[in-house]
Amino acid sequence: MRRTGPFMLRLLLIAVVLGLWEAGVYFFKIRMFILPPPSQVFLALYRGFAEDLYPGHIIVTLWETILGFLLGTILAFVLGTLVALSRRVEYFLYPFILMFQAMPKVALAPLIIIWFGLGLTSKVINAALVAFFPLMVNTILGLRSAEEDRINLMRSLDASKWQIFWMLRLPNAMPYIFAGLEIAMIFALIGAIVAEFIGAEKGLGMLIQTMNINVDVAGQFSILLILSAIGLVLNGLVALARRRFVFWDAAGQAATATQTEGNKP
Amino acid sequence: MDQATGLQSPDVTGPAIAVSELSLIYGTRPTGVLALDRISFDISDGAFVAIVGPSGCGKSTLLKILAGLLPATSGQAKLRGTAITGPRRDIGVVFQSPVLFPWRDVLSNVMLPADVQRLDKSEMRNRALDLVKLVGLTGFEKRYPRELSGGMQQRVGIIRALIHDPALLLMDEPFGALDAMTRETMNVELQRIWMERKKTVLFITHSTSEAVFLADRVIAMTPRPGRVADAFDVDLPRPRPLEVMNTEAFGAYVKRVRVALKSDGGLD
Numbered sequence: 001m002r003r004t005g006p007f008m009l010r011l012l013l014i015a016v017v018l019g020l021w022e023a024g025v026y027f028f029k030i031r032m033f034i035l036p037p038p039s040q041v042f043l044a045l046y047r048g049f050a051e052d053l054y055p056g057h058i059i060v061t062l063w064e065t066i067l068g069f070l071l072g073t074i075l076a077f078v079l080g081t082l083v084a085l086s087r088r089v090e091y092f093l094y095p096f097i098l099m100f101q102a103m104p105k106v107a108l109a110p111l112i113i114i115w116f117g118l119g120l121t122s123k124v125i126n127a128a129l130v131a132f133f134p135l136m137v138n139t140i141l142g143l144r145s146a147e148e149d150r151i152n153l154m155r156s157l158d159a160s161k162w163q164i165f166w167m168l169r170l171p172n173a174m175p176y177i178f179a180g181l182e183i184a185m186i187f188a189l190i191g192a193i194v195a196e197f198i199g200a201e202k203g204l205g206m207l208i209q210t211m212n213i214n215v216d217v218a219g220q221f222s223i224l225l226i227l228s229a230i231g232l233v234l235n236g237l238v239a240l241a242r243r244r245f246v247f248w249d250a251a252g253q254a255a256t257a258t259q260t261e262g263n264k265p
Numbered sequence: 266m267d268q269a270t271g272l273q274s275p276d277v278t279g280p281a282i283a284v285s286e287l288s289l290i291y292g293t294r295p296t297g298v299l300a301l302d303r304i305s306f307d308i309s310d311g312a313f314v315a316i317v318g319p320s321g322c323g324k325s326t327l328l329k330i331l332a333g334l335l336p337a338t339s340g341q342a343k344l345r346g347t348a349i350t351g352p353r354r355d356i357g358v359v360f361q362s363p364v365l366f367p368w369r370d371v372l373s374n375v376m377l378p379a380d381v382q383r384l385d386k387s388e389m390r391n392r393a394l395d396l397v398k399l400v401g402l403t404g405f406e407k408r409y410p411r412e413l414s415g416g417m418q419q420r421v422g423i424i425r426a427l428i429h430d431p432a433l434l435l436m437d438e439p440f441g442a443l444d445a446m447t448r449e450t451m452n453v454e455l456q457r458i459w460m461e462r463k464k465t466v467l468f469i470t471h472s473t474s475e476a477v478f479l480a481d482r483v484i485a486m487t488p489r490p491g492r493v494a495d496a497f498d499v500d501l502p503r504p505r506p507l508e509v510m511n512t513e514a515f516g517a518y519v520k521r522v523r524v525a526l527k528s529d530g531g532l533d
Contacts, residue, residue, distance in 0.1 A: 149364045156332045157381045158352040167380065171368045248367040248409060 036218035045222035058226060060203040061192055064120060065234065068127020069188035073181060076132045080139025085165070101137075105130045106194045113199045123195045123203065130191030131184040138180030142173025175249040178242035185234045193227070279346060280307035281465045282331075282433060286340035289326055300326050302490035303340065308467065308482070313459055315468045315480035317522055323491025324469045328437045331467065332358050344433055354382055357426030357464075359436040363418035365410040371397065371421055372406040378429040389428060396424035399458060416447040423455070427462065436468045440475070449507055452478055456504060474510060477518040485525040495525035 018038045024030070025037040032040065048054040082089045083097075109126050116122035146169050154164045196205025204223050211219040287304040290297040300323045308314045316324050329335040331342055333352040342349045344356065357378070365374045372393055373380075379389035397403055400420040410418055419439055426434055440448045452475060459466060459479075470476050476483050477499055485495045499518055501509055509515050 147364075149360055149362060150366070152329075152332075152334055153358065153360065153364045153377075154381065155334055156352050156356065156358045157378050158354050159381045163381055167377075168366070171366070174368075248411065 033215045033217050036221060040218040041221040041225070044216070044218040045225060048219070048222055054207075054223075054226065057202055057204050057207050058230070060120075061189075061196070061205065062230065064123035064192040064195075064203065065127055065185075065189045065230075067120075067124045068191055069131050069185055069234075071124060072128030072131035072188060073135045073184050075128070076135035076180075076184070077139055077177070080136040081143060083136075084140045084143035084169075097136075101133060105133070106191065109191075109195045109198045112195060118199050118201050123192050123200065126195035127188040127191035130194075131188040134183040134187060135177070135180035138176040138183075139173065142176025142180075143169050145176065146172045174246045175242075178238065178246050182235055182238045182242070185238050186231055189227070189231055189234065279343075281310040281312070281345060282306075282308040282467070283343040284331075284340075285342075287327070287330065287337050287342060288339045289323070289330065289335070290338045299490035301330075301337075302492045304486075304491065304493055305340075306484055306493065306496060308465055311463045311465055312481045313466045313468065313479060314482045314484065315470060315476035316484045316486055317470055317473055317476040318486035318491075318494075318526065319471060319488060322486040322488035324471075324486055325437055326491065327486075328358075328435050328467070328469050331433075332356060332435055354429065355432040357429065357431035357434045359419075359423050359426045359434070359439045361438045361441050363410070363415075363422035365418055365421055365425075367410050370407050370409050371402060371413070374410065374421055375425045375428055377425060382429055384429060392430075393424075393428055396427055399461065400424055400454065414447075415443055416451060419443065419451065420454070423458065427458075427464070432465065434464045434466045436466065438470055439468075441471075448475070453507060455479065460504060473519050473522045474515075476522065477515060478505060478507075478510060483518070483522060485522050487526060495521065497521060 022037045022039060025035060036044075079093075083093055084090075106126075108129060112126045112129070113122050116125055150168055150172070151164065154168050159167070192203070193205035193208075196203040197209055200206040204227060208220050208223050211217075211223070284307070285305050287301055288299070289301040291300050292298060304327060306314075316327065318324050326335065330337050331344075331349060333349050333356070336350075344353065349356075366377070369377065372390075375393040375396060376389055378384075379386070379393075394406070397406055400423065402417060402420060405413065405417070410421070413421070419442075423436075423439065426436075440451050443451060456479060468476070468479055480499055482496065482498050484493055486492065487494045497518075501512075501514060501518075
């Protein structure tokens, strides 16, 4: 990206690591079901696509992740806004928020499967549940972060509460909201995969489970590669939207302050 | 101008601003802190008045009351005959920091009051362009605040307060955050803007020389509780060049403020 020198070094480092891995596996005679060499992983990846096994599962997991992300973040934005703007709503919801925030949301996955079955619904709901909190927390933080001076300026102009919300609080919260969306996107993927582990008919998480039972470790590695690529692409899409909608905070300064500890999947 | 028609004011003969016996207590009696103690003064229409005093003398509190952001405990302030009881659309405020919105470019920052008060868009746009020209920011209309220097940002803050043609301009140490050189330039600039627009201005500062340089009338305030220690007219011809600060007359005014503040133990 910057200069070609360091970039070439980077590529070289990756090649060296892969080479050492490959050589190490043969040299120490490590068995395939413990650690496959990278060549076998790439072969599994190639076969998965050549035999048209992977695309169907990829689409299912993507679909679960995106629907869960949308459901979770829309609810989180609405609820976060209500909490941020109304002390009363905050007062009554606070115990629930506190309880859920401390709980590892993925631990709910088995229950969700019992309630909503092995199909798409349970995965979407689980993904939404996990994606919900980072955005809600950041929406509340963002909407409350408007500086006193800016609020005084709006008040001195005789602005209504609505105008203060639309013209100040909401744009002011955008860096926080997008930071929350970026986390929520990755969390939604985690939520979908975990739910697939528990019980599913299709999807990359289910595929990993099946391969695990069949001791196809190279296959599992190839799925991990795909998941990593999906995570990168989805996160990149949100980051792209952030640069477009939060152009004034391109470095994400406001956002970096909000990677709060309460954000656990 | 506006007074001739009598449209804006039911009390055309009186002063633009009449502050009488204004007091403010933070907290509740008997433990409350008396921040302002029976402040009274008048400002005539089109005059430039500076309030000078050390930090803690309640001058910013006074400005908040006049801006309608804070209710007084007792006494009242009237703008063109009607009491100030809350935020009003005929007042413009310039704050210590420029308080620009980073998601709005220069022109739409200037237009903010017009947007809030739903004034005619195209008319306001022309006014905004005029004001941008007035402060020498032509060509920067589409720039964002982070691309501007501190002085430029505060210029935008000043013309934003003028866009809706307020009857009163309140300025709360607007140049306090600028370096000394920029500050002097801005003082000359503000004098020019004021002479062109003839707004009634209440300017708050802790700089004695800034107060004397800019104002027709200087009000010196002492702290704990905030009280008017002295008030006098500054009779120096306009436009005042920066060199006026080296004259004897200027020095005498500055000294008068110092004495007023010192005799009450105000200035450190």
